[in-house]
Amino acid sequence: MLKKDLLxxxxxxxxxxxxxxxYEVLTPLRSAFPDTQESAIYALLRGLGKENLxxxxxxxxxxxxxxxxxxxxxxxxxxxxxLRGDWRNMRxxxxxxxxx
Amino acid sequence: MKQxxxxxxxxxxxxxxxxxxxxxxxxxxxEAISDYRELIFQEExxxxxxxxxxGEPVQAAHLLTDVKTYRRWLKIFVVLxxxxxxxxxxxxxxxxxxxxxGWDWGVFxxxxxxxAVMVAGLITSLYWFRRHGQxxxxxxxxxxxxxxxxxxxxAGTMILLWYVSSPSFLEYYRTVMEVAHRVPWQIKLxxxxxxxxxxxxxxxxxxxxxxxxxxxxxxxxxxxxALTAATLCVFVVFSLNSxxxxxxxxxxxQTYLFTxxxxxxxVGLVGTGVALC
Numbered sequence: 001m002l003k004k005d006l007l008x009x010x011x012x013x014x015x016x017x018x019x020x021x022x023y024e025v026l027t028p029l030r031s032a033f034p035d036t037q038e039s040a041i042y043a044l045l046r047g048l049g050k051e052n053l054x055x056x057x058x059x060x061x062x063x064x065x066x067x068x069x070x071x072x073x074x075x076x077x078x079x080x081x082x083l084r085g086d087w088r089n090m091r092x093x094x095x096x097x098x099x100x
Numbered sequence: 101m102k103q104x105x106x107x108x109x110x111x112x113x114x115x116x117x118x119x120x121x122x123x124x125x126x127x128x129x130x131e132a133i134s135d136y137r138e139l140i141f142q143e144e145x146x147x148x149x150x151x152x153x154x155g156e157p158v159q160a161a162h163l164l165t166d167v168k169t170y171r172r173w174l175k176i177f178v179v180l181x182x183x184x185x186x187x188x189x190x191x192x193x194x195x196x197x198x199x200x201x202g203w204d205w206g207v208f209x210x211x212x213x214x215x216a217v218m219v220a221g222l223i224t225s226l227y228w229f230r231r232h233g234q235x236x237x238x239x240x241x242x243x244x245x246x247x248x249x250x251x252x253x254x255a256g257t258m259i260l261l262w263y264v265s266s267p268s269f270l271e272y273y274r275t276v277m278e279v280a281h282r283v284p285w286q287i288k289l290x291x292x293x294x295x296x297x298x299x300x301x302x303x304x305x306x307x308x309x310x311x312x313x314x315x316x317x318x319x320x321x322x323x324x325x326a327l328t329a330a331t332l333c334v335f336v337v338f339s340l341n342s343x344x345x346x347x348x349x350x351x352x353x354q355t356y357l358f359t360x361x362x363x364x365x366x367v368g369l370v371g372t373g374v375a376l377c
Contacts, residue, residue: 022135023142030153038153039160042135046164068138 007033007044009087012072012080015054021067045070053079109140112150112157119161121314123170126234129314132164169232173313176228180309180323183221184302187214187330191298194337214334215364221327222371225309225320229375233317239376240316247325247372250304254329257293258361261336264290265354294333301330320375328368332361 010029014020025045026038033041048054053076061067072080107115116136120129140150154160190213263269264286276284308322339357 022139023144026139027144037155037160038139039155039163042139042160043163046132046135064143065138068135 005083007041009083011044012076012083015070015072016080019069019071021069025070106148107150109147113137113140115157116160119158120164123161123165125232126315176224180221180225181306183217184305186217187334188299188302190214190334191295191337194341211335211338214331218327218331222324225323226371226374229312229317229320233312235316235318239318243318243322246322250301250325250329253297257297260290260293262354265357267351270351270353294337298330298333301326305330318376321372324368324371324375328365332364335364
């Protein structure tokens with residue numbers, strides 16, 4: 001699994017917990033991956049939309065203008081499951097070397 | 101060392117918009133700009149750390165670019181821009197040789213090179229933008245005005261050319277040159293309109309091309325119209341180079357020029373019409 005796949009896994013996992021607007025998605029991921037800029041995460045989010053793994057809708061934001069909310073599609077959930085499987089395999093493989 | 105002032109939210113969005121509009125098709129770029137506007141103007145966002153958190157605006161636009169499609173566009177743009185450069189170069193290098201004396205066989209028929217470049221430019225640009233360009237809503241602001249300006253300027257030049265290439269004026273010109281050795285002001289004006297106008301048309305065509313890429317493909321109408329006007333300048337200048345007033349046939353110049361200018365102009369106008377659809 002590459003770092004991009006890990007980012008994708010975290011992003012999809014985040015969206016699986018509920019619909020979120022852009023800033024809500026980008027900031028926790030940047031905190032978890034400090035050497036990654038938000039523009040790279042946004043590009044990834046956009047790429048997921050193009051692959052129909054996510055979709056978006058506009059909804060009122062807290063008192064301000066409408067915000068763009070992202071949500072997972074069924075294809076996105078399937079992709080999340082596949083990435084979770086990859087992650088478990090990799091974690092077990094690394095653990096077999098004694099890495100904790 | 102002087103420390104650089106951080107970008108304001110507005111400056112960041114402006115830089116990002118410019119970069120993304122050039123790299124992505126209009127619909128995609130508008131979507132990305134709207135998303136970035138939302139991200140940048142978040143209340144929680146610290147404007148001092150915009151670049152640190154989001155990255156450089158151009159880099160952010162680069163990350164959204166489909167490199168293969170973008171490179172293809174750059175190739176098309178370079179080819180079309182080179183065609184425009186050739187038109188300017190030909191007008192500027194050919195005019196100084198215009199004397200109306202001593203037929204220059206070397207340039208006879210060379211005006212058709214400009215026409216070939218125009219046809220290639222029209223076909224390539226229309227093909228590309230009809231496949232990859234986008235239009236939204238009504239005609240873009242300023243399109244009609246800029247097209248009308250190019251059309252009026254070109255029509256004015258052609259009216260002056262009609263007058264200058266008439267047998268009566270050519271007879272007058274020959275007399276003035278033989279007796280007073282001076283160039284009539286009408287010829288000097290035509291020279292300015294051809295040379296400076298050629299550059300202006302080329303710049304307008306280039307602007308049309310960039311605007312068609314960044315905003316609405318109907319801006320290609322400005323490119324088509326200005327390219328046609330620049331081509332007519334090239335064709336006329338090379339044709340004038342071939343005039344020798346010591347030959348009686350030279351006095352048929354008006355007919356010679358306009359039986360060719362009209363169909364070339366018509367091709368350009370058809371291209372402009374197609375670009376507007």
